[in-house]
Amino acid sequence: MSDIILFDYWRSSASYRVRIALNLKGIAYQAVPTDLLTRQQKAPDYVARNPQGLVPMLHIDGHDLSQSLAIIDYLDATRPEPRLIPADPAARAAMLARAMIIIADIHPVNNLRMLHYLKNEMGQDQGAIDSWYRHWIAEGFVALEALAPESGLFGGDAPDLTDVCLVPQVANARRFDLDMTPYPRLSRIDAQLQDIPAFAAAHPERVKPA
Structure with a gap:
């Protein structure tokens, strides 16, 4: 063990x-x-x-x-x-800025604690909560799409922290029926990453308790 x-x-x-x-x-x-x-x-x-x-x-x-x-x-x-986080200070700062769009901007307002608060304390119905969820993903994805490379991964030939953060967020976007059509680069990168065994093995459906 x-x-x-x-x-x-x-x-x-x-x-x-x-x-x-x-x-x-x-x-x-x-x-x-x-x-x-x-x-x-x-x-x-x-x-x-x-x-x-x-x-x-x-x-x-x-x-x-x-x-x-x-x-x-x-x-x-x-x-x-x-390495997932570059050692070069400028490259590290640029990569962290991209990753933080997900970690700091999208995720905190869409986590389970926030959704429960919207429902239980604010009295919002599920339709309104789902709309909230999609709105904040879209806000972040617009910027991340503009920062995404035309080819390859965010980390180039190998994944970096942005790639690691992207896949779970795209999974959430699809779970809440966000239209991914406006984000072709993010969709392409996500598809490439899904083919990497380390990403595939971490998928929620692969680790969901029986």
Whole structure:
């Protein structure tokens, strides 16, 4: 049994990112499903280790790491091959700017906590919630499409952090019936990435608990 443990939820896009990164780096890990719908992430023993009570959390090298970007940055620093975050400062800044469109702009307003708040506290029906979800993905995808390369991946010949973040977000977009026609470059990149075994193995339907 691996001493690297990933606490995740199969449909969490942040967890999906970390699964992809672990797979790309060939890091074996034990998965511990943490069901957000039954609030297992709020259990006292979990919150004692991760005060935010969110997934993913990766136990590695004696550390309990949270937040997908921080986890992937740690993996890149300690297990740098293949590199997902460029070492060159300018390239690193450009790549992080692209990735943060998803991590910081799209995802936070569309995560499960936000959707529950819209429904339970704000009284919005499912149609309004779905419209909200699509709106914020589209806002980010317009910019990301403009930044996408005409050929190859965001990382060139090999995936980088932007690619790792893109695939889970496109999966969410399709789940909420966002029309992907305006984003041909993002669609092409997503299709290329789906052919990479590390991405395919991390797909929610592949890790969904029985």
